[in-house]
Amino acid sequence: MKTPSKESSDFRYNTGDSKVPWDAVAVKPDIGLTMDLLRFLVTAGEDAESYRCGMEEVERALEKVFRVGRPATKLSLGRNVAGVEDLAREMLGVKHASFVVNWTAGYDIALDMVGVKADDEVIIPAITFMATASPVLRKGARVVFSDVQRETANMDPEDVLRKITPRTKAIVPVHLGGYPVDMDPILEVAKKKGIAVIEDAAHGFGGHYKGKPLGAVGDFGAFSFHEVKNITSLGEGGIVVTNDPLGEQFAKARFVGFDLRTPPPEHWLYNITANDSRNGIFAAGNFSTTEIQAVALHRQMRQNAEILSARRAVAARLHDTFSQVEGLIPGPMDSADFGATFHLFLLRVDRKIRGGIQAMKAELANHGVTQIPHFCPLYHYRIFEQFGYDREAIRKACPNAEAAFFEEYTHLPIYGLSPQQVDYLEKAVVEAAKKLAITKP
């Protein structure tokens, strides 16, 4: 029988086709592990007996496969991770892409590469996930909150202009719910003043702005593949991209500064070097991803266009219906310049709804309709007080964020619903609006 060809070595332990191979250092995936993974992915449902029979069949089939196949040797940073990065570069038309443990890790690398250091300022929108702020605080830099536009809850470019100071090092537009930020005014002022633009495209994979893929519009961009995003690398994952030549150092920045180009110390395998930034050097962290995550993500990246069109179809239907109901204002749909990913469906109400969005949310909850407004303006979190931020002053400087979150908007989940669930959702929102409508005397 022909021996299956073996990967001769790990890139670090280049020992050729060894008699004692490098991968003798760790346990290999086997049938038991594979079955556990499968049981984790598909747990027993209502018909437990059919589930048990099905799993037994799978196990028998796996035994056959394992008899003739061989376990994966490389589990981290191998050819599948590289495959995800190749595909990202191709889909997004960027020079550099790195698959990392999550969006936050990619953003951390981008902040380091643009040279954000202690006492610098980074402008982020008031409404976003905390991860847009935390790495800035961790570097000892200051978060500056820009107000948002009421129509989208996205960063307001006009307010960004007001909040720029000589210390501003980066601006971080967040494509909230996958709806693109109006990038041109931000890019224009950033270029004039030498400020970096890092896109938070956590919700934006597959969206576009004026013909360019989201994430590839600014200097750096990062995507999230956490389990509640449109596509996921099995729970956690992110990709950071750039066209900046600094992106050549992504691999090093992702993995402790591991450097095969620089001669290693005597009797050792590799060297470790600092990463370059726009402002000096920095030491890398370790944000490496696994091959299993990459296999899952690669498949979903290829399915992304199909997923987006299914989302778009539900969004279009809800948009049409809600536009015709007094008091409801659905978020904007796609246009030639703004291509959304419909990660979240934005639903706003106006003053014709008694009790505003809080009453609407309670009414929808009574109907069993889940909705999560993304997000509470960050300055309401205690951490900012602990870091010495003046909440009242920031609140006053972000009036739209206050009004949007407390009075006007929520988000609805729209993917993977059965046609009956879409009908139910649509009807529940319309009924709630009618019930809460302020009828004129």
Ligand SMILES: Cc1ncc(COP(=O)(O)O)c(C=O)c1O
């Ligand atoms: C707007 C936004 N930015 C950043 C993140 C962080 O992504 P990750 O969990 O992949 O680090 C999230 C995650 O929910 C997000 O919603």
